[in-house]
Amino acid sequence: MLTAVVRTALIYVLVIGTMRLMGKRQLGELQPSELVSTILISNLASISIESTELPLSASIVPVLLIAVLELFSSALVFCRPRLGRIMAGSPVIVIRKGVIDQAALRRLRFTASDLMEALRDRQAFDPTRIDYAAVETSGTLSVYPPPQPQPDAPPLLPVLEDGLPCPENLRLCGKDEAWLARQLDKKGLQPGQVLLVLTDGAQRVILIPRETQ
Structure with missing residues (x-):
C-alpha cells in the first residue's frame, strides 16, 4: 500500500x-x-x-x-x-458582415446548432449583427464586435435549426409549429431548405435559407 x-x-x-x-x-x-x-x-x-x-x-x-x-x-x-x-491549421471565418458562410460551416462540419451554441457562449444571439466571427485553431469562436447587452430586449432564439424545429424554443417564444410553417410558406421554402429560423417571440423573425452545395 x-x-x-x-x-x-x-x-x-x-x-x-x-x-x-x-x-x-x-x-x-x-x-x-x-x-x-x-x-x-x-x-x-x-x-x-x-x-x-x-x-x-x-x-x-x-x-x-x-x-x-x-x-x-x-x-x-x-x-x-x-x-x-x-x-494546427488556420482560423476559419464563419460570419462576414452578418452573413453566415455556410461553405465554411460544411468544411468544419459545424451544424447550425453548433454555431448558435458557440455564439450564445459569447453572449451573441443574433448572427446578422455580427461583423466577423471565426473559429480559431483551438476550436474557440471569436466574435466582433463584442455583443452589447440590451436590457429589456428579448433574445433571439432558434426555432428551426438545420431543417428541424426546436419545440422547446417555440414554446418559450409563445409559438408553435403551425406558426413556423406559415413563416416558411411566406418564403416558399420547405424545412429542409432552411438553415436557421430565429425569433424573439415578438416582431423579429430571421430566416436564413440553406445554400445549395
Whole structure:
C-alpha cells in the first residue's frame, strides 16, 4: 500500500512539473498537438500507478519524452510559422458582415446548432449583427464586435435549426409549429431548405435559407 502511495505521489509531481514545463494554457485553448500530448501524458502516468509491478521508468521516460517532443515542436513552429499552419491549421471565418458562410460551416462540419451554441457562449444571439466571427485553431469562436447587452430586449432564439424545429424554443417564444410553417410558406421554402429560423417571440423573425452545395 505504501509503495502505491509513494509511486502515485511521484507520478503526480512528475506530471505537474511536465505540464509546467510545457507552458500555461486553458484546456479550451490547447492546440491539437498540445491536446494530444496532454492526453498521452495522462494515460502514460497512470501505467505505473495501476501496474505496481512495472518500474517507475515505464511512466517517467515516455512522459519526459513527450514533453521534450512538445517543446521541440513548439520551438520549430516558432521558427517556421508555415509549419505551424500545417500542424494546427488556420482560423476559419464563419460570419462576414452578418452573413453566415455556410461553405465554411460544411468544411468544419459545424451544424447550425453548433454555431448558435458557440455564439450564445459569447453572449451573441443574433448572427446578422455580427461583423466577423471565426473559429480559431483551438476550436474557440471569436466574435466582433463584442455583443452589447440590451436590457429589456428579448433574445433571439432558434426555432428551426438545420431543417428541424426546436419545440422547446417555440414554446418559450409563445409559438408553435403551425406558426413556423406559415413563416416558411411566406418564403416558399420547405424545412429542409432552411438553415436557421430565429425569433424573439415578438416582431423579429430571421430566416436564413440553406445554400445549395
